[in-house]
Structure formats: structure tokens, C-alpha cells
Amino acid sequence: MKRAWPILVVLTLILAFWYLGSIWLNAAWTHDQAARAGTAVGWRDLVFGAMNQERPVLPPPHQVLGELWKGVTGFAVTSKKSLVHHGLVTLTATFWGFVFGTVLGMVMAMTIVRSRTMELGLMPWAVISQTIPVVAIAPMIVVLSNSMGLGDHLGVENRLVSKTIIAAYLSYFPVLVGMIKGLRSPDPMQLDLLKTYSASDSQGFMKLRLPASVPYLFASLKVGIAASLVGAIVGELPTGAVEGLGARMLVGSQFGSPIMVWSALFAAAILAGALILLVRLAESVVLRAMGMRA
Amino acid sequence: MTLVALAVVFWLVTWAVNFWAARSRWSATRAVRILIPVLFGLAVLALWQGITVGLNVPEVVLPAPTAIGAAIADNLPMLGLDFVQTVLKGALSGFLIGSAAAVIVAILVDRSPFLKAGLLPIGNFVAALPIVGIAPIMVMWFGFDWHSKSAVVVVMVFFPVLVNMVAGLDASDRMQRDLMATWGASPWQALVKLRLPAAMPFLFNGLKIASTLALIGAIVAENFGSPTVGMGFRISTAVGRLDLPFVWAEIAVAALAGSAFYGLVSLIEKSVTFWHPSQRGS
Numbered sequence: 102m103k104r105a106w107p108i109l110v111v112l113t114l115i116l117a118f119w120y121l122g123s124i125w126l127n128a129a130w131t132h133d134q135a136a137r138a139g140t141a142v143g144w145r146d147l148v149f150g151a152m153n154q155e156r157p158v159l160p161p162p163h164q165v166l167g168e169l170w171k172g173v174t175g176f177a178v179t180s181k182k183s184l185v186h187h188g189l190v191t192l193t194a195t196f197w198g199f200v201f202g203t204v205l206g207m208v209m210a211m212t213i214v215r216s217r218t219m220e221l222g223l224m225p226w227a228v229i230s231q232t233i234p235v236v237a238i239a240p241m242i243v244v245l246s247n248s249m250g251l252g253d254h255l256g257v258e259n260r261l262v263s264k265t266i267i268a269a270y271l272s273y274f275p276v277l278v279g280m281i282k283g284l285r286s287p288d289p290m291q292l293d294l295l296k297t298y299s300a301s302d303s304q305g306f307m308k309l310r311l312p313a314s315v316p317y318l319f320a321s322l323k324v325g326i327a328a329s330l331v332g333a334i335v336g337e338l339p340t341g342a343v344e345g346l347g348a349r350m351l352v353g354s355q356f357g358s359p360i361m362v363w364s365a366l367f368a369a370a371i372l373a374g375a376l377i378l379l380v381r382l383a384e385s386v387v388l389r390a391m392g393m394r395a
Numbered sequence: 396m397t398l399v400a401l402a403v404v405f406w407l408v409t410w411a412v413n414f415w416a417a418r419s420r421w422s423a424t425r426a427v428r429i430l431i432p433v434l435f436g437l438a439v440l441a442l443w444q445g446i447t448v449g450l451n452v453p454e455v456v457l458p459a460p461t462a463i464g465a466a467i468a469d470n471l472p473m474l475g476l477d478f479v480q481t482v483l484k485g486a487l488s489g490f491l492i493g494s495a496a497a498v499i500v501a502i503l504v505d506r507s508p509f510l511k512a513g514l515l516p517i518g519n520f521v522a523a524l525p526i527v528g529i530a531p532i533m534v535m536w537f538g539f540d541w542h543s544k545s546a547v548v549v550v551m552v553f554f555p556v557l558v559n560m561v562a563g564l565d566a567s568d569r570m571q572r573d574l575m576a577t578w579g580a581s582p583w584q585a586l587v588k589l590r591l592p593a594a595m596p597f598l599f600n601g602l603k604i605a606s607t608l609a610l611i612g613a614i615v616a617e618n619f620g621s622p623t624v625g626m627g628f629r630i631s632t633a634v635g636r637l638d639l640p641f642v643w644a645e646i647a648v649a650a651l652a653g654s655a656f657y658g659l660v661s662l663i664e665k666s667v668t669f670w671h672p673s674q675r676g677s
Contacts, residue, residue, distance in 0.1 A: 107509050112517070158536065217417045221417050221431040222413050236615050237614055244634055327524075331527060335527060354535065366528040370524045
């Protein structure tokens with residue numbers, strides 16, 4: 102409770118500022134209406150006028166929450182209007198991107214730790230690959246995976262393939278960096294001890310380096326899954342906005358419906374929070390099973 | 396087919412050279428450290444060229460590096476305009492405003508432990524959210540030109556920098572702070588002479604993350620509306636025309652800009668935090 106208190110206060114402050122902001126930003130519409138009707142505008146009109154507009158500049162929190170609630174519970178899960186449906190589409194791409202990105206990052210980390218040639222040759226390019234804005238490549242990846250028909254071979258939609266590639270591209274790097282750090286974390290004493298046991302290189306790897314890297318791996322997985330979600334959302338933009346939370350945002354902005362954009366944004370935020378929580382849960386279970394945390 | 400074979404041979408040769416160089420006694424020298432990744436990159440380019448030309452890969456799937464180079468040379472003025480619009484006006488301005496705001500807020504918040512305890516978990520959480528999603532909202536508020544791109548970048552870079560800066564301001568030890576107190580230093584003096592310098596490694600950590608986010612934000616925002624200039628706009632229209640060499644030319648410029656941006660931040664970091672162990676290593 103002692104730790105929750107400051108957070109609650111700050112959250113309340115944010116909410117208060119949000120309401121003030123929406124009253125201030127939405128005032129223009131009320132003024133317009135009043136000018137047309139020829140009536141004067143009191144502060145009361147400004148406050149109430151800001152709360153329930155069709156196309157507010159900044160929708161107040163309760164409107165966003167209402168739309169979010171409607172999107173989640175108001176429609177059948179298969180409906181095109183259901184946020185659950187769009188969330189699931191995004192989640193699928195996030196999940197596969199995360200899986201492939203994690204595997205790629207782990208394999209690269211293991212080869213880099215074991216081979217100096219790979220370290221010197223590959224690592225600078227891994228860093229450079231992250232400074233390249235992936236979103237610039239996103240439309241390219243979409244075209245490539247469409248023209249090669251990757252999805253048709255695998256029996257899934259081409260759209261999913263391109264989103265997965267983008268999500269994996271964003272999520273492999275944190276895993277790579279964390280995994281390298283983890284594989285190098287055993288100190289010389291421990292490595293020497295294994296040598297005195299006359300353990301082979303691969304035994305040392307399996308029994309010491311790999312287990313030692315697990316806490317580092319989980320720290321990176323939390324970053325990686327968030328990055329993967331960003332990749333999936335960004336990957337939905339150039340595909341022409343068909344399905345998914347990113348598509349929802351694009352449609353909302355094209356139809357000038359801010360509430361739709363905000364509700365999709367919040368759905369994405371909730372999804373991100375839930376995913377990170379899930380990884381954290383897995384972390385505590387695994388670490389406990391390995392005896393690393395009491 | 397011979398071209399493919401040649402490319403593969405080149406790949407194998409560079410691989411052997413790299414392998415040898417990494418094991419030789421010069422492996423720690425600067426020259427080898429630069430040579431190996433460069434050779435690796437050249438091998439990838441050669442393989443790319445050999446396969447696309449040798450196997451007659453259609454340009455719609457993957458253009459050859461030479462075709463991309465020609466597209467860059469042919470469209471230099473246009474690429475320059477896009478660079479100014481997206482990188483300098485959109486990303487850089489947002490990066491500077493957002494980071495400056497985050498640093499100022501961090502210093503203000505630092506005076507109040509209560510606010511810090513409330514803001515830090517929220518900042519950490521928000522930093523993990525897909526903030527790119529505010530792009531459509533910013534485009535609605537600030538219009539199609541670079542102002543909206545800049546606004547997206549401001550929000551995107553704010554939280555990572557804030558979280559790192561707050562952590563950095565806590566980085567000085569108790570002992571060091573006590574020493575400042577025994578010298579009768581005012582809080583302001585302690586901040587400027589001890590805590591700000593101690594925070595710099597953390598700040599640059601945040602700035603490096605922010606530098607890659609900045610370009611992503613600026614380019615994504617162009618998907619939601621932009622004037623007829625800018626990298627994101629140009630890439631999506633060029634993809635529509637299937638003018639792939641030009642798309643790759645834009646990607647190359649974006650990659651160069653991103654790497655240069657990151658490199659610049661690292662360079663400044665090196666000169667500001669020269670005292671930090673991570674910089675003294677080699």
C-alpha cells in the first residue's frame with residue numbers, strides 16, 4: 102500500500118489534467134454551436150459540452166473507456182467491430198514474431214559467444230541493423246513476402262508473414278544483447294572450477310553458462326515482447342489496414358474518428374501490459390524452479 | 396551461374412580471411428576490428444549481387460545492389476529533400492525537444508521523493524507501451540506537415556530518457572553526496588558538480604534508445620498523412636509503383652541516417668563520459 106499510494110496520486114493527477122485538457126481543447130466546438138444558436142457560453146456549457154462530443158479533439162477518459170468497453174464486450178468476437186477480434190489478430194503476429202525473434206537472438210548469442218570470428222563480424226551489423234528504422238523497410242517486407250508467396254507455402258496469410266518478420270526483427274536484438282551478457286556472466290572462479298573438474302567446453306556451456314544466462318534472458322524477453330508488439334502494429338499500417346489494432350488506428354484516423362483511435366491505442370496498451378505481466382510470471386516460475394530465487 | 400559461383404567463392408574467401416584475422420595476434424587491433432565487419436558486409440553485398448544477377452531474380456522481388464546504387468545516384472536531390480523533411484525537421488527537432496523536456500522534468504521530479512516514487516513505475520510502464528500509436532492523434536492535432544511528426548517523436552523519446560535520467564540522478568553514492576555536504580555545497584552546486592555528471596552515462600543510455608525511436612516515430616507518422624515529401628511517404632508511393640530500386644535507395648538513406656544519428660550520440664557520449672569505465676576499456 103505504501104508503494105501504491107504515490108502511484109495513485111500521480112495517476113489521479115494525470116486524469117485531472119486529461120479532463121482539463123479535453124475541456125480546453127474541445128471548447129471550440131461548443132463556441133461554434135453557441136455562435137450558431139446565438140446564445141452566450143457559460144463555463145458550465147464548456148465543461149458539459151466537452152464531455153460527449155461525436156468527434157472531440159481530445160476525448161475525455163470516460164468516453165475512451167466507454168468505447169473500449171463497447172469494443173470488447175459489445176460485439177461477437179468474430180465481428181469486424183470487435184476489439185477482441187483485432188486484438189487477437191495483432192496478438193498472433195506478436196506471438197510468432199516474439200518466438201522467432203527470441204530463437205534467432207538466442208542462437209546468434211550462442212554462436213557469438215563461442216566464436217570470435219562471428220563476434221567481430223556479426224556484432225557490428227547486429228547493432229547497425231537496429232539503427233535502421235525498420236518501419237522504412239516494412240512496406241518492402243510486405244511486398245517481398247507477398248511476391249514470394251511465403252504465406253501460401255506455409256498455409257497462412259501473407260499478411261501474417263510480413264508482420265511476423267517485422268516483429269521478429271524488432272525483438273531479436275534485446276534478446277541477443279541480454280543473452281550475450283548472460284552467457285558471459287559466470288566469473289573466472291566458476292569457469293576455473295569447471296576446468297578443474299575437467300569439464301569439456303560444451304559441458305561448461307550446458308551446465309554453467311546456459312543456466313547463468315536465464316535471469317538476463319528474462320530481462321530481455323520483457324523488452325523483446327514489447328518491441329514485438331510495436332512491430333506487429335507498425336506492420337499492419339502498410340498492409341492497407343484490414344485487420345488488427347494498427348489497422349484500427351489507421352481507419353480511425355482516415356474516417357476522422359478520434360475515439361476509435363484512442364480506444365485502439367488503449368487496447369494496445371492493455372495488451373502490452375498483459376504480455377509483460379505474463380513474461381514476468383514465467384520468469385518467477387522458472388527462476389524458482391531453478392532455485393535462483395527463494 | 397558462374398556469377399553465383401564467383402559470389403560464393405568470394406564469400407568463402409572473405410570468411411577464411413576473417414577467421415584467420417580473428418585468431419591472429421592482431422585480432423585486438425583497431426584495423427582488424429574494422430576490417431572484419433567490413434569484409435563481412437562486402438561478402439553479403441557480393442552474394443546479393445551474384446544471386447540477383449546470376450539467377451535473374453526479378454527486380455520486383457529484390458533489385459541488385461548496383462541497381463540500388465544507380466537509383467541513389469539518379470535521385471540525389473529528391474533523397475536530400477526527404478532527408479531534410481523526415482530526419483532533420485521531424486526526427487531531430489522532436490528528439491531535441493523531447494529529451495530536453497525529459498531531462499528538465501527528471502531534475503524537477505528529483506526534488507520530491509514522493510513524485511519520483513509515483514512517476515517512475517508509470518514512466519517505466521509507458522516506456523514499454525506501443526507509443527507509435529499516438530501518431531494518428533498527433534496528425535489530427537498538428538496537421539500533415541513536420542510538426543505532427545515532431546510531436547510524435549517528442550512523446551516517444553520522452554519516457555525512455557526520463558526513466559534513465561531519474562535513475563542517473565540517483566547514481567552518485569551516499570559517500571559522495573556526504574562529501575558535498577561537508578564542503579557546504581548548496582543543493583544546486585551538488586547537482587551541477589556531482590549528480591549531473593554522474594547521471595551522464597545513464598542519460599546517454601536513454602538517448603541512444605531514443606535516437607532509434609526518433610526515426611521510427613517520424614517515419615510511421617507519415618503513414619497517417621504527410622505532405623508530398625518525406626521518406627515514409629516516398630517509400631509507400633514507390634512501393635505502389637513497384638519502383639523497388641528507388642525504395643531500396645530510400646531505405647539505404649534511412650539506414651545511413653539512423654546509423655549516423657546513433658554514431659553521433661555515441662561520439663558525444665565518448666567525449667562527455669570519458670571518465671566512465673565502459674569508455675576507458677580500450
